Amino acid sequence: xxxxxxxxxxxxxxxxxxxxxxxxxxxxxxxxxxxxxxxxxxxxxxxxxxxxxxxxxxxxxxxxxxxxxxxxxxxxxxxxxxxxxxxxxxxxxxxxxxxxxxxxxxxxxxxxxxxxxxxxxxxxxxxxxxxxxxxxxxxxxxxxxxxxxxxxxxxxxxxxxxxxxxxxxxxxxxxxxxxxxxxxxxxxxxxxxxxxxxxxxxxxxxxxxxxxxxxxxxxxxxxxxxxxxxxxxxxxxx
Amino acid sequence: xxxxxxxxxxxxxxxxxxxxxxxxxxxxxxxxxxxxxxxxxxxxxxxxxxxxxxxxxxxxxxxxxxxxxxxxxxxxxxxxxxxxxxxxxxxxxxxxxxxxxxxxxxxxxxxxxxxxxxxxxxxxxxxxxxxxxxxxxxxxxxxxxxxxxxxxxxxxxxxxxxxxxxxxxxxxxxxxxxxxxxxxxxxxxxxxxxxxxxxxxxxxxxxxxxxxxxxxxxxxxxxxxxxxxxxxxxxxxxxxxxxxxxxxxxxxxxxxxxxxxxxxxxxxxxxxxxxxxxxxxxxxxxxxxxxxxxxxxxxxxxxxxxxxxxxxxxxxxx
Numbered sequence: 001x002x003x004x005x006x007x008x009x010x011x012x013x014x015x016x017x018x019x020x021x022x023x024x025x026x027x028x029x030x031x032x033x034x035x036x037x038x039x040x041x042x043x044x045x046x047x048x049x050x051x052x053x054x055x056x057x058x059x060x061x062x063x064x065x066x067x068x069x070x071x072x073x074x075x076x077x078x079x080x081x082x083x084x085x086x087x088x089x090x091x092x093x094x095x096x097x098x099x100x101x102x103x104x105x106x107x108x109x110x111x112x113x114x115x116x117x118x119x120x121x122x123x124x125x126x127x128x129x130x131x132x133x134x135x136x137x138x139x140x141x142x143x144x145x146x147x148x149x150x151x152x153x154x155x156x157x158x159x160x161x162x163x164x165x166x167x168x169x170x171x172x173x174x175x176x177x178x179x180x181x182x183x184x185x186x187x188x189x190x191x192x193x194x195x196x197x198x199x200x201x202x203x204x205x206x207x208x209x210x211x212x213x214x215x216x217x218x219x220x221x222x223x224x225x226x227x228x229x230x231x232x233x234x235x236x237x238x
Numbered sequence: 239x240x241x242x243x244x245x246x247x248x249x250x251x252x253x254x255x256x257x258x259x260x261x262x263x264x265x266x267x268x269x270x271x272x273x274x275x276x277x278x279x280x281x282x283x284x285x286x287x288x289x290x291x292x293x294x295x296x297x298x299x300x301x302x303x304x305x306x307x308x309x310x311x312x313x314x315x316x317x318x319x320x321x322x323x324x325x326x327x328x329x330x331x332x333x334x335x336x337x338x339x340x341x342x343x344x345x346x347x348x349x350x351x352x353x354x355x356x357x358x359x360x361x362x363x364x365x366x367x368x369x370x371x372x373x374x375x376x377x378x379x380x381x382x383x384x385x386x387x388x389x390x391x392x393x394x395x396x397x398x399x400x401x402x403x404x405x406x407x408x409x410x411x412x413x414x415x416x417x418x419x420x421x422x423x424x425x426x427x428x429x430x431x432x433x434x435x436x437x438x439x440x441x442x443x444x445x446x447x448x449x450x451x452x453x454x455x456x457x458x459x460x461x462x463x464x465x466x467x468x469x470x471x472x473x474x475x476x477x478x479x480x481x482x483x484x485x486x487x488x489x490x491x492x493x494x495x496x497x498x499x500x501x502x503x504x505x506x507x508x509x510x511x512x513x514x515x516x517x518x519x520x521x522x523x524x525x526x527x528x529x530x531x532x533x534x535x536x537x538x539x540x541x542x543x544x545x546x547x548x549x550x551x552x553x554x555x556x
Contacts, residue, residue, distance in 0.1 A: 078446035090441035
């Protein structure tokens with residue numbers, strides 16, 4: 001097997017005196033969907049923000065396609081093809097849906113490739129085409145999540161990290177969004193999926209990691225984790 | 239002069255000065271929109287622009303140039319002062335504000351006040367330049383005469399109401415700049431990035447937008463508008479001094495708040511309003527009450543409509 005596309009090695013991250021990540025290590029292979037599950041406050045979002053260099057890790061290493069991300073700015077990380085759909089969607093509410101998508105392609109120059117990705121996003125989420133001129137803030141939560149994913153896809157990522165795409169969204173739309181993730185993965189996109197919805201995420205993923213108070217405590221294939229008694233009782237409510 | 243003519247005259251003066259105030263207010267409102275900082279040094283950057291204009295005028299002896307050459311001289315001043323003020327404002331961000339990006343808003347504000355003092359004193363120092371246009375630089379703090387490069391004859395001929403070429407010059411410079419600015423912010427890739435950073439800088443960074451560079455460009459554009467304003471101000475009012483940045487800055491800041499800070503059309507509307515209020519108060523109340531009235535408006539706005547005339551009251555956090 002070739003080297004992993006993303007390697008997170010012993011990352012420590014603190015907000016002031018509070019240490020949130022206490023040595024997180026994980027790997028993502030090209031073409032995988034990997035789930036990172038854990039309860040509220042375990043440090044899932046901080047892990048993604050540390051990978052994207054929005055928060056600067058205190059120590060540790062983040063390698064993407066063999067290159068260290070440490071010391072890069074967030075926009076430089078994006079330019080390498082490592083892109084994040086942030087928690088809570090964070091669409092630009094006072095801009096139109098189309099403008100949000102255009103911003104996703106901010107770093108790209110080739111108009112025909114951008115137009116092709118516009119069509120791809122519209123095919124994946126037709127509602128974004130219908131609502132192109134509407135302000136993003138007027139969309140429903142689920143539509144905003146689609147927009148946030150579509151916006152990230154416009155940057156043509158190699159690896160897409162998604163922070164709780166199912167949060168606060170109607171169950172029917174969650175199914176749609178998970179379906180879209182599976183479809184994108186089939187087309188070749190590698191995905192690191194952070195979820196509190198452990199059952200949905202693990203069902204979708206080839207492998208998973210469990211994060212507890214800033215440390216990875218368990219890892220395994222999706223099926224292994226789904227049948228692990230301890231995980232069933234802690235995260236699946238069985 | 240009849241009453242109606244007096245009123246019309248004050249209205250013309252008020253609108254011309256209002257357009258200049260609006261151009262400065264745009265610099266306040268753009269910077270506030272993007273990093274929620276009142277850049278108190280902005281008025282002083284504007285003042286230093288006017289000092290550069292006078293220096294250029296003296297250096298090249300523009301007063302003695304034939305009239306159409308003087309027009310070229312005005313264009314030279316506009317371009318130089320815009321570049322200078324833009325670069326100066328960009329530098330303030332780079333040196334005094336960017337290192338505080340993660341600090342509290344109060345630290346940033348105090349840093350801006352410090353920059354304002356530094357720039358004011360640079361102006362005082364500059365006023366002592368031993369050049370004829372600075373009256374030999376003997377009295378550094380004294381107001382300096384700015385020669386009338388734009389003629390002051392009445393375009394309306396014998397009418398009691400005067401519209402001078404300087405009034406027209408104000409419009410010729412300010413209106414295209416405002417249109418260009420709106421186009422830039424609404425229609426270009428850079429403008430989209432500026433609005434994105436203003437709404438959510440973290441999300442913008444996660445979309446690959448170089449946030450600090452976009453903020454720097456915003457400072458440059460705001461400063462450049464102040465540079466254009468400084469030349470127009472000097473040509474229109476014919477007096478400059480190291481404290482003019484404070485007064486013009488306070489007027490422009492009030493205009494920006496009145497219009498709704500962060501809103502571009504608000505800054506223009508606020509500028510025109512403040513310009514007219516000043517002119518009317520000078521005429522119908524008394525000059526010494528004018529500042530009281532202007533800042534009284536500022537206080538009332540802050541108490542009763544803090545979002546300003548055109549500002550939004552919503553704060554959207556998704």
